[in-house]
Amino acid sequence: MNALEKKILTEGKVLEGNILKVDMFLNHQIDVALIQQMGKDFYEHFKHKEITKVVTVEASGISIACFTALHFGVPVVFAKKGRHKNVGSDVFSSQVYSYTKGEAYEVNIRRDFLSASDKVLFIDDFLANGAASKGIMDILHQAGATLQGIGIAIEKGFQEGGALLRDAGIDLYSLAIIDRMEPGKITLREH
Amino acid sequence: MNALEKKILTEGKVLEGNILKVDMFLNHQIDVALIQQMGKDFYEHFKHKEITKVVTVEASGISIACFTALHFGVPVVFAKKGRHKNVGSDVFSSQVYSYTKGEAYEVNIRRDFLSASDKVLFIDDFLANGAASKGIMDILHQAGATLQGIGIAIEKGFQEGGALLRDAGIDLYSLAIIDRMEPGKITLREH
Numbered sequence: 001m002n003a004l005e006k007k008i009l010t011e012g013k014v015l016e017g018n019i020l021k022v023d024m025f026l027n028h029q030i031d032v033a034l035i036q037q038m039g040k041d042f043y044e045h046f047k048h049k050e051i052t053k054v055v056t057v058e059a060s061g062i063s064i065a066c067f068t069a070l071h072f073g074v075p076v077v078f079a080k081k082g083r084h085k086n087v088g089s090d091v092f093s094s095q096v097y098s099y100t101k102g103e104a105y106e107v108n109i110r111r112d113f114l115s116a117s118d119k120v121l122f123i124d125d126f127l128a129n130g131a132a133s134k135g136i137m138d139i140l141h142q143a144g145a146t147l148q149g150i151g152i153a154i155e156k157g158f159q160e161g162g163a164l165l166r167d168a169g170i171d172l173y174s175l176a177i178i179d180r181m182e183p184g185k186i187t188l189r190e191h
Numbered sequence: 192m193n194a195l196e197k198k199i200l201t202e203g204k205v206l207e208g209n210i211l212k213v214d215m216f217l218n219h220q221i222d223v224a225l226i227q228q229m230g231k232d233f234y235e236h237f238k239h240k241e242i243t244k245v246v247t248v249e250a251s252g253i254s255i256a257c258f259t260a261l262h263f264g265v266p267v268v269f270a271k272k273g274r275h276k277n278v279g280s281d282v283f284s285s286q287v288y289s290y291t292k293g294e295a296y297e298v299n300i301r302r303d304f305l306s307a308s309d310k311v312l313f314i315d316d317f318l319a320n321g322a323a324s325k326g327i328m329d330i331l332h333q334a335g336a337t338l339q340g341i342g343i344a345i346e347k348g349f350q351e352g353g354a355l356l357r358d359a360g361i362d363l364y365s366l367a368i369i370d371r372m373e374p375g376k377i378t379l380r381e382h
Contacts, residue, residue: 029304030253030267032260058250059269062221063257069223076221078250113220 003037004153004175005188014181019100026153027060027125038175039067042123042151045173049148051121053077053114055140057107057132060125064153068123077114079107079136092142096135099128107135109143116144127152127174130161149173157189194228195344195366196379205372210291217344218251218316229366230258233314233342236364240339242312244268244305246331248298248323251316255344259314268305270298270327283333287326290319298326300334307335318343318365321352340364348380 013021025031042064051072056065057079065076082105091108098105114120122136133150140147147170155162155174158181165172177189204212216222233255242263247256248270256267273296282299289296305311313327324341331338338361346353346365356363368380 023301024303025266028268028271028301030257030260030269032257032267033264035257036261059253059271062250062253063267066221066223066226066254066257069221070227073224075216076223076254077219078221080219080250110214110219112215 001188002041002175003034004041007031007034008154008176008178009186009188012186014183014186016183018181020154020156020178020181020186022154030063032063035063036067038064038153039070041175042068042121042173043071046121046149046151046171047071049121049171050119051148052117052119053145054121054123055079055109055114055136056123057081057136061123064125064151065123068121068151072121075113077109079109079139082106082108092139094135094138094142096131098131107132107139109139111143114140114143114145118143118145119148120145121149121151122147123151125153127155127161127165127172128159130164133161133165151175154178192379193232193366194225195232198222198225199345199367199369200377200379203377205374205377207374209372211345211347211369211372211377213345221254223254226254227258229255229344230261232366233259233312233364234262237312237340237342237362238262240312240362241310242339243308243310244336245312245314246270246300246305246327247314248272248327252314255316255342256314259312259342263312266304268300270300270330273297273299283330285326285329285333287322289322298323298330300330302334305331305334305336309334309336310339311336312340312342313338314342316344318346318352318356318363319350321355324352324356342366345369 054069069076149171152174155177157177157179180187245260260267340362343365346368348368348370371378
């Protein structure tokens with residue numbers, strides 16, 4: 001069991017509406033030593049691949065992406081979220097539908113920071129339906145960049161995103177996969 | 192001259208409207224080794240103070256705050272930005288007026304993550320008019336927490352935020368202070 005899995009089981013809380021509350025260590029307050037360890041764990045999995053950039057989405061993915069990128073010696077690029085169509089030709093842009101919030105938002109990356117020679121590791125805090133991953137893959141496609149893998153902190157294994165990405169042949173590595181959760185009980189997938 | 196100052200002089204660009212463009216290493220693409228060094232520099236300045244939490248504002252402050260907090264062995268808490276009044280009594284909230292965007296936004300921190308026993312180092316990427324600092328100080332006041340210092344990556348020394356905070360007796364440490372800038376020329380304050 002890795003550090004994140006232990007933390008989820010000891011401190012994670014399940015709220016009504018299938019919401020996993022991990023904002024005490026991951027996405028509001030950040031346990032920096034834990035995130036540092038997660039960065040090492042991602043590096044161990046992906047270290048045999050050539051990576052030129054670690055891409056993530058603001059805001060919760062940034063810390064995890066930074067501690068991962070440090071090992072590869074490459075920059076992080078974080079996609080910015082916006083509600084409005086970003087006018088102009090200076091950004092790659094894609095729509096992401098958030099099932100949690102019931103609305104679409106846009107992810108944008110300036111064209112300056114992604115090119116056809118980039119080999120990208122995408123890092124994010126959560127994977128559920130895979131909407132954010134699809135948005136980033138769309139942006140990478142626009143840039144002509146290569147997706148080398150996806151590293152996820154917490155995958156909701158009971159939603160379809162993980163299966164969709166793995167079936168597409170993507171090297172998807174999730175530090176913790178939750179198979180079932182209900183108030184008071186979280187069941188992690190063994191690995 | 193520290194690592195950030197060198198980077199600003201070699202890669203920073205001044206755009207029309209007094210905008211300093213540093214998104215190639217600080218606030219869109221992140222030069223992680225640089226941010227790691229900045230975290231060390233902040234630690235060197237503030238290490239003699241008792242710090243229980245490093246507070247920042249999403250999204251650009253997060254990476255700098257994490258690499259600083261690592262040295263203190265304390266968590267990061269990042270304030271979330273919102274346009275809408277966050278209803279309910281579970282958050283500390285304050286209004287921040289952005290002169291760049293010409294509109295106000297709200298910063299929020301869950302009450303769970305700040306208490307009267309906290310001794311806080313506030314870290315942010317930019318200081319201009321000091322609006323974000325004032326918003327965070329308002330939140331710390333609501334929580335009864337103590338502000339131990341403010342660490343800023345880039346201070347616009349020709350705007351009033353720095354003078355206001357220093358005159359108020361705050362231990363404000365900026366890694367780079369820009370005294371003047373015009374397209375093609377950036378003048379840093381010597382120290």
